[in-house]
Amino acid sequence: MGTDRATELKVLRPEEWDGWWDGLIRAFGDGPVTAEERELDRSVTEFDRSLAAWDGDTVVGTAGAFSFRMTVPGGTQVPTAGVTMVSVAATHRRRGVLTSMMRRQLDDVRALGEPLAVLTASEPAIYGRFGYNSAAFQVHAEIDTSRVTLAVPAGTEDVRLRYAKPADVLDACEAVYAALVPRRPGMLDRLPGWEQVALVDPESGRDGASALQCVLAERDGRVTGYARFRTKLGWGPSGHDGTVKLEALEALDPATDAALWRFLCDIDLMSTLSVRGRPVDDTWQYLVSDIRRCVPRLRDSAYVRLVDVGKALAARSYQVPVDVVFEVEDTFCPWNAGRWRLTGDAKGAACERTSDAAELSLSVRELAACYLGGVSLLSLAAAGRVRELRPGALTEASVAFGSPVVPWLPHGF
Known part of the structure; x- marks a missing residue:
């Protein structure tokens, strides 16, 4: 047109x-x-x-x-x-x-x-042509708390939970969040003012649920976690059928984490815990007695774009030592196209232009997909998206690019 x-x-x-x-x-x-x-x-x-x-x-x-x-x-x-x-x-x-x-x-x-750009896509098909690719995923679930029980670790009983007005304990909750940011790829430092976003609570957006509630977790006199949630009362032929809608949950240790999940599953008159946008390795999956009663569903989340391939690859570390030459295709940002030698290990990395023979060939989209460690280069190669030019290079690089912690984008923007 x-x-x-x-x-x-x-x-x-x-x-x-x-x-x-x-x-x-x-x-x-x-x-x-x-x-x-x-x-x-x-x-x-x-x-x-x-x-x-x-x-x-x-x-x-x-x-x-x-x-x-x-x-x-x-x-x-x-x-x-x-x-x-x-x-x-x-x-x-x-x-x-x-x-x-x-x-x-x-x-x-x-x-x-x-060196990086990230977005959440309302229409994922749009952004591939600009070099973005899905690099982190999330889990939704509807946990049937009337039938599911939780097996909690030692120390859970030592955690004290108390209700608090979300605004009154905002600073304490933000301190917990900030402590967790370095632990997981994909997490974002809060910009000034962004802490207020989670507190916006218009009645028109509640879908009949309660106002935002908050429970604070404490151990040995210090705040170790929190959960923000809503409750929506419902009644069925057999009686109460309410839903707890989780908005956010962060914890600094396993006992605190388990105490918060157990609390959410035990609220009176509620029979479902609805969770959205949680990490793929979220701990509740390993606490519940019956995962089938939780109906987990996988969704795409963070779409990453390497704006500067050299700087981006040098900014992260690698699980095992790696020395590999990539032939990168990037039609939308041609300054990234060509050969790059990546050398690195768990302590750091360097990535420079090179004229050496390429060992792996791929587009910038495949580099974006595996950048946070949540997508395997081997999987991309199996789909025909990565080409191995030196035998052994693919496995070496795939192991190096992995992450011991699954990446997760904690909130939209």
């Missing part, structure tokens, strides 16, 4: 935010949004990293980024562009608006020296 005049791409100005945001909301088909939600979205917007595509005086495309730091294998927090608020008006599809925004955005990310 053509257009009789080109769109103009500009950095968003504060006074243009309302129209920009209204266009975004329309593109996503969202219903009414409260004034509190709107103001919070405005407060976390990074205007100098937000783009607007204009057709005359109308916003027809939006894209933004947050200046995150994301944990990579080895525990380092790497500067990462959190790509967000991407939309194109239905009137301007198939005119190159999205491509122009992605082009400008990745150029800007590179100029800022951020």
Whole structure:
């Protein structure tokens, strides 16, 4: 479809935010949004990293980024562009608006020296052509707490739980979260103001459930975990049939973790614990008596893009020593294309341009998929996405790229 005049791409100005945001909301088909939600979205917007595509005086495309730091294998927090608020008006599809925004955005990310970009995709098929790939997954479940029991570890009884207003214990909860960030690839340092996002609690978004509740866990006089949740009362032919809807749970040790899960499974009048967006290796799966009664479902989560292959591969560590030459294809960011020698181990790594013979051939999308350690190079090769040019190189690199902890993106943006 053509257009009789080109769109103009500009950095968003504060006074243009309302129209920009209204266009975004329309593109996503969202219903009414409260004034509190709107103001919070405005407060976390990074205007100098937000783009607007204009057709005359109308916003027809939006894209933004947050200046995150994301944990990579080895525990380092790497500067990462959190790509967000991407939309194109239905009137301007198939005119190159999205491509122009992605082009400008990745150029800007590179100029800022951020080696990575990450996003959550409302439509995953869109972002592959821009070099993104799914690198972390998440689990949803409906735990039948009327039939499932939990086997908890020693020390669980030493954990004290108490109700608290979510806002009153926000700092304590954030301290727990911050302590966990270096432990798992894919986790994000909270930017200032982001701690408030979890507290937004409009009645219109509760779907009949209670206001947000919080339980704090303490051991030996210090806070070691928390759970935020809602309850939704229900009644069936056999009596109570309520649902606990988990919003967040973080714990610093196994006993605290088990105490929180046991509490959520034991709330009076509730027979289901609904969990969303949890790590693939989440501990409840190893505590429950019957996993089939929990109906776990796998979903894609973090989509990663290596903006600078050399810097990105050098920023993480590797499970075992690795020395391999990649032949990388990257049509959208051609500065990444060519041969790279990666050398590294558990202590660190280097990745430099080389003229040596390639040992593995793949696109930047495959590197993105395996970057956080949650997807195996061997699996990608089995799907025909990676080509081994030196016998043995594939297995060596695949083991090195793994992570002892499954990657997880803790929240959307």
